[in-house]
Amino acid sequence: MRYDNQANRIRKEVLIRVAKAFLSDRPQVEIDHIPVEMRPKNKDASRCCIYKDREVLKHRTMAALGFSVEDETDELTPLRDYFDAALQREVIEDTGLTVIDIACSACLKGSYLITNACRGCLGRACQTNCPKDAIDFVNGRAIIDPDRCVNCGLCLKACPYNAIVRTPIPCEEACPVKAISKDEAGREVIDHETCISCGQCVVACPFAAIQERSQMLDVLKTLKNHRPAVALLAPAVVGQFPGTPEQIAAALEQLGFARVEEVSAGADETVRREAAEWKERIGAGAPFMTTSCCPAYIEAVKKQVPELMPFVSHTPSPMAISARWVKEAEPQAVTVFIGPCVAKRTEALHNPDVDYVLTFEELGAMMIAGKVDVLECEPAKLHRSGQAGGRGFPVSGGVTGAIRKCLDSDAELFKPVAFNGLDSKALLRLKMATARGCGGNFVEVMCCEGGCLSGPGVLCNPVVAGRKLTELLAAS
């Protein structure tokens, strides 16, 4: 349910409709109609009424066209104008996540709430146990004064009636760096100076109020104009679509890509270079080195723990290596990285070799709109494929395992530590590691728990995808 729920399906439906509109004969008309078609008259509304739903859908469509909701200066600007503006866009200038403020339901601020199961009992264990004197009794019922409450949760544990519940704010709890918080109106706002683009809030919000700004239209336009586009498929593609990898390659070619390269080949090169770099650094007396492949982690280092920067490997990420190879051979090619990751968009923004980034969701939407069924495709060739090492990258521990294999005789010196998922505690431990070390000399950090197979843009249950990856590695 974390990834697949109605909120997520609506977001995907909007992407599909945008792609269909682009491919149709009268895209402007189709685009304008998306909110109305998704919430027609006389049908049920998800919110108070279809009119509010439509307004939210308009903003979702804007995000699917690559805009941020904050870009809306005139509320009467029709979607077709955004569509036309998106077609004019030459380069991606900003990738920040956007909050659809009217979709944000302004979840309750206080984390603890006393429900009407409260009996106003004589014992009043909640009040007795509250260290901040934040519980009063009004009309025979306990209430929490939000100004005094420090969210310690002792009252919840004390209540013999289980009358106290914790009401979390899902996006705020999911954010590892506290980059999202409420404004005066109670709506969530992202502080882009702090945000590491990990996309955890996108997955967590039950109202799908936080959206990525899609680059799908830019890619569709590139393909339509017959510019030579090279798809760089992330190693996490395993299990994300039906059919074999060769059929997925064929599907991409049907969509208009000139060819498909597996980023696992770039990952193999990352392993070689990172292993060499590790030997050199540890040989020179460094206490440890951390991985560089997870872009959300890198953003977290830059913005939250800059003192960790000297310990981060300088080896380029698999995406960066793969894109460089393409641009070296074919400078005019357009490179499109396709993966499960939201933060890769930020990495690509700073890397001129990567032109666009799509998630598997967006690619899926393009396939549906383009009427391409992977299972019906005749297999095509995958260019540049990786070995077991590079293919194992998308799970926690994968990078470590690949490096260990590469070290041969130095393997005994290798003491890996893995951070499987990034949260505020992990960040604190990493911060402390700069002064006191962390019990190992090779630190692998993956922002998404489980690794990239659990990224925000995946289409396959991570457990199932993990099993498929194990099978693939056994066969590699």
Added chain:
Amino acid sequence: MNTSVTVEICTGTTCFVMGAGHLLNLSEELPARLKDRVDLRGAHCLGVCNDPQNGKPPFARVDQKLLSDVSIESIIAACDRALADREGGAHAI
């Protein structure tokens, strides 16, 4: 008496992208009462995704009955109904 239900989850591209990929561990999510009573199969495009009249993807078929916008829970409920139908006939409402 045949006591197992056939569940076909569509893994055509449309259904897969719209959520079927997240339903593929259904066999592990089945409650004990349904274990060994569900015959789970993947299926190529069931051919119903092109017409909105059929509802929304992902689609599945439980004993030939088409379900739209499916989730693990809705498939489990449909299996229970199908089994109850077979066993009790009339009282299965």
